[in-house]
Amino acid sequence: MALLLHDLVATMNEASPAQVSLFQDGPPLPAQAAPSPTSSKARADFAHHYRSLMPGLTVFVIRHGANGHEALEAAQAAFALAWESWETIGHPQAWLRRVAYRQLLKQRAQRETAQEELPDWPGGPCPAETVELGAQEALVVTVLASLPMRQRQAFAWSYDGFSAQETAQHLEMTPEAVRQNLARARKQLKQAWRLMTEGAE
Incomplete structure (x- = not known):
């Protein structure tokens, strides 16, 4: 059964x-x-x-x-x-x-x-x-929800320890495209984190 x-x-x-x-x-x-x-x-x-x-x-x-x-x-x-x-x-x-x-x-x-x-x-x-989900992870999830899917994917795979080469293979992208999307996602996350920490002061 x-x-x-x-x-x-x-x-x-x-x-x-x-x-x-x-x-x-x-x-x-x-x-x-x-x-x-x-x-x-x-x-x-x-x-x-x-x-x-x-x-x-x-x-x-x-x-x-x-x-x-x-x-x-x-x-x-x-x-x-x-x-x-x-x-x-x-x-x-x-x-x-x-x-x-x-x-x-x-x-x-x-x-x-x-x-x-x-x-x-x-x-x-x-x-x-x-x-x-701690404060930082909750912020990450919130910011990622506003980003294009490719940026979300690049960040999610990178965050879990996969290299740009490995991520590119799994997402059927070029490593350069992965790095570009990851850089854009990180930029948005850094801005959001800075605004949150400044607002908490």
Whole structure:
């Protein structure tokens, strides 16, 4: 019998308790997953990546203009797809980011409004519930929402440690285009941060 992906991960390793949640009504969990990976080592590896990468992946999607529910749904969907072919994925961090972004675009296209209420799935705490946006990160998200998507993408990948060359490969851009978009995004963020800190004095 197919189980919810989150339930499968929970049975492999207990997730840490939630600390600060972005979601008032409880996070949605991904659709039912196929019984994969096949080996216990691969399942343990998946569980480790799920716990460690889920919060960062959710914030990555938020940096593309998603709200908390949209970001979590896209991240969960990416992990659900990863579960089905985990043993064939060579670079999980990059793979999950590409797929989560595509899932965000897909779910928005399928909904009449981006604010559609999501179901409250059972299954216990999700690692993404530990996501906490500090003042600086909240400002980053706000400023990024006003920028062109290419600038958001360049910044989001760079912020997560990917080089211009790696980002260019994943976004199908030239490294120079990545650097230009990143420079523009950083300029806007620096201006916004300066205005915020000056206003706080």
